[in-house]
Amino acid sequence: MLRLEGVNTYYGRIQALRDVSLTVAEGEIVAVIGPNGAGKTTLMNTISALAPARSGTIAFDGQAIAGLSPERIVRLGISQVPERRQIFGSMTVQENLILGAYHRYRRDGRQQIERDLEFVFEIFPRLKDRVKQKAGTLSGGEQQMLALGRAWMAKPRLLMMDEPSLGLAPLLVKEIFRVSGELRDRGTTILRVEQNARAALELADRAYVMESGRVVLEGTASTLASDARVQTAFLGRTGE
Ligand code: ATP
Numbered sequence: 032m033l034r035l036e037g038v039n040t041y042y043g044r045i046q047a048l049r050d051v052s053l054t055v056a057e058g059e060i061v062a063v064i065g066p067n068g069a070g071k072t073t074l075m076n077t078i079s080a081l082a083p084a085r086s087g088t089i090a091f092d093g094q095a096i097a098g099l100s101p102e103r104i105v106r107l108g109i110s111q112v113p114e115r116r117q118i119f120g121s122m123t124v125q126e127n128l129i130l131g132a133y134h135r136y137r138r139d140g141r142q143q144i145e146r147d148l149e150f151v152f153e154i155f156p157r158l159k160d161r162v163k164q165k166a167g168t169l170s171g172g173e174q175q176m177l178a179l180g181r182a183w184m185a186k187p188r189l190l191m192m193d194e195p196s197l198g199l200a201p202l203l204v205k206e207i208f209r210v211s212g213e214l215r216d217r218g219t220t221i222l223r224v225e226q227n228a229r230a231a232l233e234l235a236d237r238a239y240v241m242e243s244g245r246v247v248l249e250g251t252a253s254t255l256a257s258d259a260r261v262q263t264a265f266l267g268r269t270g271e
Pocket of ligand 1: 042045046047065066067068069070071072073074226
């Protein structure tokens with residue numbers, strides 16, 4: 032579904048992605064793990080065109096997408112849950128969710144969008160209880176749910192999640208991971224960036240490890256979870 036080959040991305044003269052190649056097949060959950068500054072967020076921003084690639088190729092369903100606008104990329108079916116929960120604080124929960132579907136009204140119609148809204152409330156009952164509440168007054172965890180719900184309202188074929196568990200209590204982390212599984216079961220393919228390597232590898236089919244802008248390891252999630260280098264660097268095990 033998604034294929035990156037030899038992608039290089041820069042911020043001015045700073046190179047943040049170095050010759051990155053990666054694939055995501057339809058129906059997969061793919062995790063990208065790595066330390067601070069490894070280029071994980073840049074990878075997502077490169078795919079969504081917020082930080083466009085300077086060279087290399089990016090194909091979605093076989094169609095080259097590098098060079099398209101972020102708006103076109105959303106319309107093709109790629110949607111991103113941003114790391115810093117960019118929700119609109121002065122708008123209500125419901126308004127934020129509806130906004131996620133703004134480009135779908137003509138194509139899918141109001142009824143379908145209302146059904147999707149019901150689904151978001153089903154998976155996140157907390158949001159339903161707070162439907163008229165201003166988003167800025169939600170707790171951090173609730174805001175993360177809202178960010179995920181809003182990205183899903185765009186009905187993406189590929190959902191990219193940037194550190195969905197960052198700063199959340201363990202119970203909420205579980206909740207977010209459960210929902211990822213549910214969305215995947217509904218046909219959404221997921222590319223997820225995580226510093227929480229343990230949680231990421233538990234609920235992924237395949238994973239990539241990034242360091243200093245490069246992909247340094249890749250494999251099935253279970254192979255990587257038992258890889259000595261991953262265990263030492265990310266899972267806090269000494270291997271003894
Ligand atoms: P973290 O887990 O800390 O979010 P990350 O793996 O997502 O890290 P990126 O945010 O992609 O890493 O950053 C990769 C590199 O690019 C870092 O060295 C960072 O300082 C640099 N960088 C990121 N955004 C910018 C920017 N807007 N301008 C200049 N440099 C940037």
